[in-house]
Amino acid sequence: MIEIKKILFPCDFTENSIKIIPYVLSLSEKYNSMIYILHVVDDLSKWGGFFIPHLSMDMFQNEAVKGAEKMMEKIYNEHLQDCPDSQKKIITGDPALEIIKTVESEEIDLVIMGTHGRKGLEHIILGSVAEHIVKKSPVPVLTINPHKLPAKK
Structure with a gap:
């Protein structure tokens, strides 16, 4: 039988990512897995040009992290509070790269994520x-x- 001890749930705090939480919880319960909920704050310095003062970019980045911390607490308290084995993590960087790094560093067994996000x-x-x-x-x-998920009953 396959062992899934650690599940990574990258969450961007959108309504669409919240819809995935029941699947994360269900698989976690079935396999008695730890859930790692991860949010990656996009590194804004890559978007800055030489016309934007570095201090302004740092302040904006710090505000983005503070906002992410508040959202993480809200989602955690509303949806994952009863989950006995979970960890939450907020990091700054490139989302795709940081997710892969977390998979490797935390020895994740399964990633569960949405297929939404960037458009156009x-x-x-x-x-x-x-x-x-x-x-x-x-x-x-x-x-x-x-x-494509069924409507809530």
Whole structure:
């Protein structure tokens, strides 16, 4: 039988990522797995030019991290508080790269994530985070299209 001891749930705090939580909880319960909920704050310095003062960019980045911490607490308290074995983590960097790094450093067995996110020109230029993870992950990745989930009863 396959052992899934550690599940990584990369969460971008959108309504679509919240829809995936029941699947994360269900698989965690079935396999008695620890859940790692991860949010990656995009490193804003890569978007800065020489016309934007570095101090302003740092302040904006710090505010983004503080906002992420508040959202993580809200989602954790509303949806994962009763989960006995879970860890939450917020880091700054490139989302796809940091997810793969976390898979490796935490010895994750399964990644569960949504297939939503970037659209239009942003998707064309940067690609899909889920697509990158599926291609680069050393462990299985369960992708869920939140738009195809059954309506709540």
